[in-house]
Amino acid sequence: MTEPRQVYLDNNATCKVSPTVVEAMLPFFGELYGNPSSMHSFGGKVAEHVTRAREQVAALLNASPEEIIFTSCGTESDNHAIRGTLEANPEKKHIVTTKVEHPAVLNVFRFLAKRKGYHVTELGVNKQGDLNLDELRAELTPDTVLLSVMAANNETGTLFPIDEIGAIAREKGVIFHTDAVQAAGKIPLDVKKLPVDLLSISGHKLHTPKGIGALYIRKGTRISPFMIGGHQEHGRRAGTENVPYIIGFGKACEEAMNGIFEENNQVRRLRDKLESGLMSQIRHTYINGNPRWRLPNTTNIGFEFIEGEAILLHLSAAGIAASSGSACTSGSLEPSHVLMAMEVPFTYAHGSVRFSLSRYTTEEEIDYALATVPPIIQRLRDMSPFYDPKK
Amino acid sequence: MWDYTKSVMDHFSNPRNVGRIEDANGVGEVGSLACGDALKLYLKINKETGKIEDARFQTFGCASAIASASALTEMIKGMPLEEAEKITNDDIARFLGGLPEQKMHCSVMGREALEAALANFRGVKIEEHADAQVICKCFWVDEHKLRDVITENKLKTVEEVTHYTKAGGGCGGCIPDIKRILADINGPEAKEEPAEKPRMTNLQRIKLVTETIEKKIAPMLRQDGGDIELVDIDGYDVYVKLRGACAGCPGARATLQNIVTETLRREVDSEINIIEATK
Numbered sequence: 001m002t003e004p005r006q007v008y009l010d011n012n013a014t015c016k017v018s019p020t021v022v023e024a025m026l027p028f029f030g031e032l033y034g035n036p037s038s039m040h041s042f043g044g045k046v047a048e049h050v051t052r053a054r055e056q057v058a059a060l061l062n063a064s065p066e067e068i069i070f071t072s073c074g075t076e077s078d079n080h081a082i083r084g085t086l087e088a089n090p091e092k093k094h095i096v097t098t099k100v101e102h103p104a105v106l107n108v109f110r111f112l113a114k115r116k117g118y119h120v121t122e123l124g125v126n127k128q129g130d131l132n133l134d135e136l137r138a139e140l141t142p143d144t145v146l147l148s149v150m151a152a153n154n155e156t157g158t159l160f161p162i163d164e165i166g167a168i169a170r171e172k173g174v175i176f177h178t179d180a181v182q183a184a185g186k187i188p189l190d191v192k193k194l195p196v197d198l199l200s201i202s203g204h205k206l207h208t209p210k211g212i213g214a215l216y217i218r219k220g221t222r223i224s225p226f227m228i229g230g231h232q233e234h235g236r237r238a239g240t241e242n243v244p245y246i247i248g249f250g251k252a253c254e255e256a257m258n259g260i261f262e263e264n265n266q267v268r269r270l271r272d273k274l275e276s277g278l279m280s281q282i283r284h285t286y287i288n289g290n291p292r293w294r295l296p297n298t299t300n301i302g303f304e305f306i307e308g309e310a311i312l313l314h315l316s317a318a319g320i321a322a323s324s325g326s327a328c329t330s331g332s333l334e335p336s337h338v339l340m341a342m343e344v345p346f347t348y349a350h351g352s353v354r355f356s357l358s359r360y361t362t363e364e365e366i367d368y369a370l371a372t373v374p375p376i377i378q379r380l381r382d383m384s385p386f387y388d389p390k391k
Numbered sequence: 392m393w394d395y396t397k398s399v400m401d402h403f404s405n406p407r408n409v410g411r412i413e414d415a416n417g418v419g420e421v422g423s424l425a426c427g428d429a430l431k432l433y434l435k436i437n438k439e440t441g442k443i444e445d446a447r448f449q450t451f452g453c454a455s456a457i458a459s460a461s462a463l464t465e466m467i468k469g470m471p472l473e474e475a476e477k478i479t480n481d482d483i484a485r486f487l488g489g490l491p492e493q494k495m496h497c498s499v500m501g502r503e504a505l506e507a508a509l510a511n512f513r514g515v516k517i518e519e520h521a522d523a524q525v526i527c528k529c530f531w532v533d534e535h536k537l538r539d540v541i542t543e544n545k546l547k548t549v550e551e552v553t554h555y556t557k558a559g560g561g562c563g564g565c566i567p568d569i570k571r572i573l574a575d576i577n578g579p580e581a582k583e584e585p586a587e588k589p590r591m592t593n594l595q596r597i598k599l600v601t602e603t604i605e606k607k608i609a610p611m612l613r614q615d616g617g618d619i620e621l622v623d624i625d626g627y628d629v630y631v632k633l634r635g636a637c638a639g640c641p642g643a644r645a646t647l648q649n650i651v652t653e654t655l656r657r658e659v660d661s662e663i664n665i666i667e668a669t670k
Contacts, residue, residue: 310453383449
């Protein structure tokens with residue numbers, strides 16, 4: 001019997017670890033064990049590699065190396081950006097974000113509102129998941145200290161125009177943070193051109209193992225340290241460096257930068273093939289999110305009359321990994337906060353499935369998905385009291 | 392991923408009795424698209440023998456909703472009506488070797504569909520409980536259903552009620568009403584949840600912070616030649632000036648700050664932040 005086929009289409013959750021990244025990390029689990037802060041050659045040698053990795057991460061964003069600090073994950077980067085900014089700028093009490101942020105931002109804002117007395121504005125989105133920039137501009141007041149808007153949405157892939165948003169923030173004198181965890185490496189990000197002050201990224205969305213992130217802090221941005229202790233990361237994030245992962249992150253950023261155009265063209269072509277194939281084979285399907293301005297690797301499709309968890313489990317039995325904004329998959333009872341904010345109709349909000357590709361996704365895998373998904377959808381619809389095959 | 396039993400996965404992957412019965416004489420429909428699950432149950436009942444000859448279903452829902460419906464039809468096929476009437480949601484869950492707690496509402500949906508189908512067979516309109524007040528407006532659960540499910544399943548906490556009926560799982564606005572109903576059924580002594588530590592008012596907190604600094608922290612620091620001055624309190628942020636024995640030494644400073652933070656968090660509130668006033 002042959003092994004059942006495994007097709008991984010959940011790359012926005014996490015992705016396959018790059019073998020060359022692991023290879024770059026391995027010496028730092030062994031002979032290169034020095035502490036980069038030490039005043040001897042054991043440390044010095046390692047420090048050189050950490051410096052190189054910082055340059056590689058900075059290069060992905062066109063930042064200066066000293067504007068990059070390493071963190072443990074994207075969530076830490078977001079927390080640091082938000083809470084560090086507020087601590088360093090205690091005089092203002094209004095902060096603005098969107099309803100569709102990742103919980104690593106949204107729940108921090110809600111905590112700040114509930115427990116720290118901040119006045120929080122959560123901007124809504126339209127049915128395509130887009131922000132209204134006039135509304136955003138109107139919300140930024142003299143008391144507003146921080147605006148946090150994600151670069152790309154993790155569920156739908158919808159891109160926010162962070163260039164325009166940053167320009168508005170700058171005009172209003174508001175510090176601008178963007179959670180670019182999903183966007184980095186998938187679309188070009190150039191902080192010399194983008195008016196962002198703070199930008200979060202995460203390693204495992206760029207094919208490193210889990211446990212590393214980074215925060216870009218534009219030179220001159222007032223921010224308090226998140227971890228207090230030693231002088232690492234220029235005193236902005238204390239704690240002995242997670243050297244192997246920093247080295248891996250550097251390598252991963254280099255690989256992402258080298259491949260960003262070719263790979264994304266391939267990824268986009270496969271994504272489009274999957275999406276148009278499913279849309280043409282299966283009736284009553286809808287794309288969630290902005291079909292034009294979105295990540296090249298993501299499609300979020302609503303299948304009407306059926307429920308997401310049932311789809312995912314059938315897909316999983318057929319070897320296909322995807323994810324869903326359905327209520328039942330998370331254990332909450334309502335569909336995802338992103339789909340709810342977009343007012344996706346209930347007829348397909350519960351049956352929404354996100355397929356997210358990576359550079360490792362192959363044509364054969366997409367062909368397999370195109371052959372496998374439609375019968376699963378049909379099978380569940382045949383069971384559904386809301387599905388009328390004649391319509 | 393959910394930890395489903397083999398039986399749940401079997402009934403989900405190979406559901407029994409899917410479809411309609413064209414000449415059904417008992418049809419029950421519960422749930423809706425908005426709620427995220429729905430079940431339509433078709434029964435063919437032999438009027439002479441009083442037995443359920445055939446049962447089929449259509450469902451919109453997750454794996455446990457599909458499995459619960461499949462299990463229900465297997466259980467009731469060939470069953471006399473009087474027996475079928477006695478089936479509880481727990482019987483359905485047990486038939487499947489159990490359901491995750493958060494999915495118990497799927498078994499409740501099965502029992503409700505059966506109740507509705509049997510009422511439809513008898514030609515009685517299922518009591519609308521027009522007088523019953525809708526408690527949960529997100530999932531449209533009325534007080535009558537809540538009381539039934541709480542009593543039948545001996546539920547004690549709001550969380551359990553949400554797992555079984557979904558009530559309280561949306562905006563959460565009805566949670567005080569659910570608590571009231573729980574207390575009403577289980578008696579006030581059935582404390583459903585550990586009482587939250589009452590939150591201090593700002594005034595109380597300011598008073599306690601001041602007292603703790605004066606009576607506990609300052610004497611401790613003075614023993615070692617240091618001192619502390621309270622500058623301001625803003626919510627949970629406490630602004631202080633610290634004077635250590637070796638002022639200016641960053642290590643000593645961090646230690647001092649740790650002592651102050653730990654003491655205030657223990658004595659007053661775990662959310663307290665100590666901020667060194669710079670001026």
